[in-house]
Amino acid sequence: MTEDEARQVELVRAIELEDRDGLLFTREDRDQADARARVAVGGGTGRRADARFVAARADFATTRIATRHPGIAGLLEKGRWTRWLAILLPLVALAAGLLANEFGTAKRLDLLAVPLLGTIAWNLLVYLWLAGTALTGRGHVSAVPLADLAGRANHAGRREFEAGTPIDRAALAFRRRWAALTAPLASARTARTLHLGAALFAAGLIAGIYGRALVTEYRAGWESTFLSAPAVHALLSTVLGPASALTGVAIPGVPGIEAMRWTGPQAGALGGGVNAGPWIHLYTVTMAALVIVPRLALTAWQGARALRLARTLPVAGRDNFYVRRLLRASGGRAGAVRVTPYAAKPGEETRRRLASALRAALGDSAEVRFDEDVAYGAEDGWLAAHPPAPDDDYHVLLFTLAATPEAENHGALARQIADALRRDHPGTVLAAIIDESGYRAHFAGQAGLEERVAQRLAAWRAVLGEAGVTPLGIDLSDSPDGDLAQKIERGLLPDAEMRR
Amino acid sequence: MTLEAPAATGTTVNLSLVSHTNVGKTTLTRTLLGRDVGEVRDAAHVTDLSTGYVLVQAGEDTLMLWDTPGFGDTARLLSRLRQSGNPIGWFLTQVWDRWRERPLWSSQQAVKNVREEADVILYLVNAAEDPAAAGYVGLEMEVLGWIGKPVVVLLNQMGPPRGDVSNEIARWSDIGTSGQVRAVLPLDAFARVWVQEGALLDAVAPLLPPEKQPAMAGLRARWEELNRTRFDQSMAVLARYLAAAAKDRETVDEPGWQGKVAAAVTGTSRGDRAARKSMQALGGRLAEATATSTDELIRLHNLSGKAARTVLERVSDDYAHAEKTPEGAAAVLGGMASGAVGGLAADLAAGGLTLGGGMIVGAVLGALGATGIAKGINLARGEDGSSVRWSEDFMERLAATALLRYLAVAHYGRGRGEWSEGEHPPHWPPVVEAEIARHKSALTAARKARDGEAAELYTTVMRDSGTAVLAALYPDARPAIDSARKPAGSTISSLP
Numbered sequence: 001m002t003e004d005e006a007r008q009v010e011l012v013r014a015i016e017l018e019d020r021d022g023l024l025f026t027r028e029d030r031d032q033a034d035a036r037a038r039v040a041v042g043g044g045t046g047r048r049a050d051a052r053f054v055a056a057r058a059d060f061a062t063t064r065i066a067t068r069h070p071g072i073a074g075l076l077e078k079g080r081w082t083r084w085l086a087i088l089l090p091l092v093a094l095a096a097g098l099l100a101n102e103f104g105t106a107k108r109l110d111l112l113a114v115p116l117l118g119t120i121a122w123n124l125l126v127y128l129w130l131a132g133t134a135l136t137g138r139g140h141v142s143a144v145p146l147a148d149l150a151g152r153a154n155h156a157g158r159r160e161f162e163a164g165t166p167i168d169r170a171a172l173a174f175r176r177r178w179a180a181l182t183a184p185l186a187s188a189r190t191a192r193t194l195h196l197g198a199a200l201f202a203a204g205l206i207a208g209i210y211g212r213a214l215v216t217e218y219r220a221g222w223e224s225t226f227l228s229a230p231a232v233h234a235l236l237s238t239v240l241g242p243a244s245a246l247t248g249v250a251i252p253g254v255p256g257i258e259a260m261r262w263t264g265p266q267a268g269a270l271g272g273g274v275n276a277g278p279w280i281h282l283y284t285v286t287m288a289a290l291v292i293v294p295r296l297a298l299t300a301w302q303g304a305r306a307l308r309l310a311r312t313l314p315v316a317g318r319d320n321f322y323v324r325r326l327l328r329a330s331g332g333r334a335g336a337v338r339v340t341p342y343a344a345k346p347g348e349e350t351r352r353r354l355a356s357a358l359r360a361a362l363g364d365s366a367e368v369r370f371d372e373d374v375a376y377g378a379e380d381g382w383l384a385a386h387p388p389a390p391d392d393d394y395h396v397l398l399f400t401l402a403a404t405p406e407a408e409n410h411g412a413l414a415r416q417i418a419d420a421l422r423r424d425h426p427g428t429v430l431a432a433i434i435d436e437s438g439y440r441a442h443f444a445g446q447a448g449l450e451e452r453v454a455q456r457l458a459a460w461r462a463v464l465g466e467a468g469v470t471p472l473g474i475d476l477s478d479s480p481d482g483d484l485a486q487k488i489e490r491g492l493l494p495d496a497e498m499r500r
Numbered sequence: 501m502t503l504e505a506p507a508a509t510g511t512t513v514n515l516s517l518v519s520h521t522n523v524g525k526t527t528l529t530r531t532l533l534g535r536d537v538g539e540v541r542d543a544a545h546v547t548d549l550s551t552g553y554v555l556v557q558a559g560e561d562t563l564m565l566w567d568t569p570g571f572g573d574t575a576r577l578l579s580r581l582r583q584s585g586n587p588i589g590w591f592l593t594q595v596w597d598r599w600r601e602r603p604l605w606s607s608q609q610a611v612k613n614v615r616e617e618a619d620v621i622l623y624l625v626n627a628a629e630d631p632a633a634a635g636y637v638g639l640e641m642e643v644l645g646w647i648g649k650p651v652v653v654l655l656n657q658m659g660p661p662r663g664d665v666s667n668e669i670a671r672w673s674d675i676g677t678s679g680q681v682r683a684v685l686p687l688d689a690f691a692r693v694w695v696q697e698g699a700l701l702d703a704v705a706p707l708l709p710p711e712k713q714p715a716m717a718g719l720r721a722r723w724e725e726l727n728r729t730r731f732d733q734s735m736a737v738l739a740r741y742l743a744a745a746a747k748d749r750e751t752v753d754e755p756g757w758q759g760k761v762a763a764a765v766t767g768t769s770r771g772d773r774a775a776r777k778s779m780q781a782l783g784g785r786l787a788e789a790t791a792t793s794t795d796e797l798i799r800l801h802n803l804s805g806k807a808a809r810t811v812l813e814r815v816s817d818d819y820a821h822a823e824k825t826p827e828g829a830a831a832v833l834g835g836m837a838s839g840a841v842g843g844l845a846a847d848l849a850a851g852g853l854t855l856g857g858g859m860i861v862g863a864v865l866g867a868l869g870a871t872g873i874a875k876g877i878n879l880a881r882g883e884d885g886s887s888v889r890w891s892e893d894f895m896e897r898l899a900a901t902a903l904l905r906y907l908a909v910a911h912y913g914r915g916r917g918e919w920s921e922g923e924h925p926p927h928w929p930p931v932v933e934a935e936i937a938r939h940k941s942a943l944t945a946a947r948k949a950r951d952g953e954a955a956e957l958y959t960t961v962m963r964d965s966g967t968a969v970l971a972a973l974y975p976d977a978r979p980a981i982d983s984a985r986k987p988a989g990s991t992i993s994s995l996p
Binding site: 343344345373375376377378380400402403404405406407408409438439442443444445446452455456459 | 523690
């Protein structure tokens, strides 16, 4: 999926999740989008076809929504600032490099000048830091705030939609999710820009010196308050030594260095120093080897990485409820629900009603499987004997409201399954239904029944809440199927991500 | 374990209420004691210590009721107990943390109490649950089996009182090993009545060790005396109330010559207004008496809270029929009384009079049918003017509502403290009506009796019909009811 496609998919997803009532993207729109996408995919199957379906549907959807809400188009544009920065920053660096020596003394090539030695030192430091972060594996962290800043700059001062409306919430959710999704990509792009900038700055520095050296005679020399000629010699031999060995341009001995002092006994009429030609060559070679070439290599690497990341954005996939629902609509695999009754013996009629309600909520071809009833106290070891299936969309625990929830039993089962799912099948949503039918029938006509039901449900919420499950209390005996399905849809099946 | 009162030096019969957590032991204890003890909440492991309460005292003998913490985490506990050669002995020597291992701590407290104190185990179950699904029941019966004391199963959380509970009893009677459960009795903490408690004592008595049985007989007799006295006093309250209503009269002011002129000129009758005023006074007094007598019943049954209104509303609901149309009825009647009675019924139905008492009066009037308003109130023209009084039909209905009020109060459990909820099942009114109809002639006689005798006659009628109603509602508890037929002994003057 390309970056543009991914952006569309995520935006449509955000809108559909927020727009539960179908005000922005109506039921008809959804049906049309499904149909259009089905045609576009042409009956293929597998991961690629799934992705194509989702992308084609999102393309149709965004076009449709953008015709009604022009602000949507703005959300789909790539960040302008990001692109400008990617071009501008290296250019600024080049210009800075070209001009850098102008800030020094005229006609002088200061051997110890900050632009030259400082650039080299700074780059060496950067390499060290890169190596360090590569080893500890914390490289991207620093780039995220930068990407965030760029993202915020992109949208600064622009509030397209009225606050609090579904579309505004969707835009906000989209931006947040998109920023998180593209954080590695943004980090790679930022790194690419910065590396290129560093290479161009060094190139500019050298080019500036050469350019000026053509028309003026540069004198090379040095001065220092603290350093003596031997120290300077040692320093220059270390920094420029490899280049000297490579080019054959010799570095003068300590007396030669001493003679190059701007001020002092040997400083002649020319104001000290020697012709800078050999030194310029030496610095050029050093700069190219230590800064320009490595930085360009890093630029290329980060550029390649950005390209790869852009093509493989981790967009919501099969593990996402929203996508699974779309794919079910596309005529792909139907949803699968596993129901595990615990310390409850649902009758045939109850099972039938629950199954048909689940099908109504998930699509007619959804597969609903009932486990054997788990006996009270049998939760230990049950999971090992009945491991979660990878293809389940939902694992529904079925309890009865007549029972008092106990953390050591009902709670333990929910916790164990929740942990297993989180570890092995994060795509499966764990849910709990508390069947009120028996309890309500038993206490029918008794005063304060609703209060008692509410109280008992609160106890269930408290116990199951520790496993991260919000139980849904429904009466499986007397609600009509459609009603039941709606309640389940609303209470039990919202996208797990939406609940966060 | 704490003892609420020092044990008598005589024999102490100990009944231990045991169950899985949150089945309602403390709630039932409160109901049986008529006092708010312990803590009650819909959650697991609310009670964490066994506490003994004196249920009845006869001379030096005491009947103690023990409220214990509930069993919890039963399955895990059982799998550990089964590995031990001496499960109970092993379990009692373990040290559990009261807070971190609350289920095990609570289970241990319960087992300890049962082993050390209980003569008979009252195993309470949550009748709302399916015994097949409530897996802990079998496990806990196994634990109780190791202790080896007789078990009586009490069905709590029965829901509203029902006519026939044999299905429920059958559902729960085959738990545990065969013969382990000696009796299954419905005893809902929210909707039991004293005759059911008597049945429980009768079921427990033969299960006691022989040396305690004589003491139990004395305790049983004393318990009966106390409850019979309460029943008689309740009936006396209602009899006084009925007698007062029967002899209540309100004179209607005759319109003077000005009224007659005004009536001739305007066409409206001042007599109408006068009659209405009188009826309203009559209705107001009855409404107030209804509320007061309900309060008295509530006090007799140790229920706190001034919730008479709840009872009254519930009782009047049974009589408030959809076809209750006072205005329509008034149209049928015409003449002086019609407007006045119609207005009165409307006032009463709207609850415009004292508390909920007015609603009962209104509901009874409505229940008399289309012409019921006219039937409800008699207008008597005497030599010294006219007066209004309650009709015979009305008095008969009033007696029925009075019995229903008694049932509502007597069944009320005090689980959650303040008197706020209640049960009023649909099978009560027909039973009550039938009994009242059977005593119709006695009621008529009481209504016509002279002032001094009326209360006495009403007392007899109410006691007879009340006993018959309880017998019809709880056929299994007949022994306790039969003893109630005899009037209480004169030695007992009041309740403790």
